[in-house]
Amino acid sequence: MPRPAAYLHIDGFDTYGKLDFDKKEIRKAMRRAGTVVRGEARKLVGKKAGSSEGEYPGLRKGRLRRSIIYRVSRPGFMVKIEPQKTADMKDFYPAFLWYGVRRGAKRGKSHKKQAATGAWRIAPRENYMVDALNRRADDVRTILRQAFAEALR
Template sequence: MANSVGVDGYIHIEGFEKFEREAFDKKKIRAAMRKVGKLVRQKAQMNVGLARGQDSYPVNRSGALQDSINFKLSRSGFLVKVAPYLTSAMGKEFYPAYLHFGVRQGNALKPLAAGAGRGKSNRRARGERSKHVAARKANGWRIEPRANYMSDALQDAGSDVRAILSRAFADALG
C-alpha cells in the first residue's frame, strides 16, 4: 500500500499526442483499457480487503464496498474509470463518499421556524450562521475521512499500467 498524501488519480501516457484517434485500432486500445481497468480494480479491492482498517483505509465488514469497486470504459475506448459504484447492497446511501470525505460532528444548519427570524424574509441575525458553522467545525469528525484506496491502487499498479498501455498504443498504430 502506498502513501495517500498527494497521490494523483490520473495517468497520462506520453508519446502518442501527435496522432489522431482514428489512427489507432480501437479494438486493441479497448482491450488494453479493459485489462488495465481489471488490474486497478483488483488492486483497489485488495487494498480494502487486506488493510482491515490499517493505513486509515475503511474496514471491510460486509464486503459491499469491495464488491462495488468496478471499472467503466468510455464510449470512445480511450478512457477507463475505476471507482466504487452504488449497488443494491448499499441501499440508497452511497457511503464510499462518506468514507472518503468524512462527516462532521453536529447538526447541519436548518431553516428557521416561521417567525423566528428577522423581518419579512425570516432571516437569521447577523453572524449567527458563521457562529453555527464554526461551532460545527470545532466539534470534530463523526466519521473521519479515510485514505484514498483508489488512488493508491493506481499508484501501486502504475508501472504495469504504463507498460500495458504503451505496448497497446504502439501495436494499435501498426
C-alpha cells in the first residue's frame, strides 16, 4: 500500500504568471495556510499519551509536536509543512513512526525493504500530515483564493 503525499491545487489562477501577483500578499497567505495546517497536525499528534498501529502518534514528551514546522518558499508560491529533526532528537523519530521498525531487522548495503518476518517493534502509524491538510483543505483554499484575488489588484 503506497503512502500518499499531500498536494492541494487552487483552480482559476492558471492563466496568470507569477509576476502578475503581489508577492507580499501571497507570502502572507501562505504563512496563514501553513499555520492552519501545522496547528491541525499538532492536534492530531497529541490526542493521547500512547498509540498503536494505525493510530496517530501519541504525545509523550512533545518532541514530535514541536518539530512540526512550516516554511514558505523563497518565491512565496509554496508552503511546506513537515516535522523536522531537532537538536533534542537522537534520530529522526518521525521516520520510525512512518515506516515502522521490525524486531531484529537490519538493512544491508542495498537498503532494501526490511524482511516481512518478525513482529513489529514499532508499527507504522497513521499519516497525520496528510490528514491535517485534508481536514483543513477548505480553509486553506479560502485563505489562498482571497489572497490571490487581493494580490491581483
